[in-house]
Amino acid sequence: MNRKGIHIVFEGPEAVGKSTQIVKLQEFLEGLGYTVVRTREPGVAGLGEKLRELLLDTEIYIAPRAEALMMAADRAQNVDVEILPALAQGSVVLSDRHVPSSLVYQGVVRGLGVQEVKSLSGFACNGHVPDIVLCFDLQDDLAKSRAKDSPDRMEREGEEFHQQVRDAYRSLSEEFKWSVVDANGSEDQVFERIKDLISPLLVDDSGQ
Numbered sequence: 001m002n003r004k005g006i007h008i009v010f011e012g013p014e015a016v017g018k019s020t021q022i023v024k025l026q027e028f029l030e031g032l033g034y035t036v037v038r039t040r041e042p043g044v045a046g047l048g049e050k051l052r053e054l055l056l057d058t059e060i061y062i063a064p065r066a067e068a069l070m071m072a073a074d075r076a077q078n079v080d081v082e083i084l085p086a087l088a089q090g091s092v093v094l095s096d097r098h099v100p101s102s103l104v105y106q107g108v109v110r111g112l113g114v115q116e117v118k119s120l121s122g123f124a125c126n127g128h129v130p131d132i133v134l135c136f137d138l139q140d141d142l143a144k145s146r147a148k149d150s151p152d153r154m155e156r157e158g159e160e161f162h163q164q165v166r167d168a169y170r171s172l173s174e175e176f177k178w179s180v181v182d183a184n185g186s187e188d189q190v191f192e193r194i195k196d197l198i199s200p201l202l203v204d205d206s207g208q
Helices: 018-031 047-055 064-088 099-109 114-125 140-145 159-175 187-201
Strands: 006-011 036-040 092-096 132-137 179-182
Touching: 006 018, 006 064, 006 099, 006 187, 018 036, 018 092, 018 187, 036 064, 047 064, 064 092, 064 099, 064 114, 099 114, 099 159, 132 159, 132 187, 140 159, 179 187
Parallel strands: 006 092, 006 132, 036 092, 132 179
Antiparallel strands: none
């Protein structure tokens, strides 16, 4: 079956259930006969893994502009080495974070400017744009209650930082027309909402 590649991005603040839903969607799509490739930012094989170690290291300080540039370098590698080749083969690419994360974390919360970070990410992606961005939105109190026991450098930022992140996602999702996923409720309920959002991107068995 000849299928066009599809790029689906999972976005949102920490602890909103993205990782769980990526696995569920991969299993669902593979059951339909799709080849699925999963990526994450930061951190694809090789260069990306090295950058991930640095970006999430709790022992070092990274200036906001340096952080933005490192994320852009990781993204450029991810798009060139992982995403575009998979799409060319007709695969579905499921990305755990992409450009929206930089717009939120570096553009808004770090104060570098959304348009500035958007331009940097556009250069890194060389014009590539995903087919859909799924932006998870969870009640603030539930997101707070899911904090990890061993947080990385980003996750251990204070609650004010993470509230700014949640607020920025809500604001930018409207501005950039990201598809908002209500992440409240059971895993199955959330997954049904995801299926509804991505169904227009899927083809039938005839490849149409």
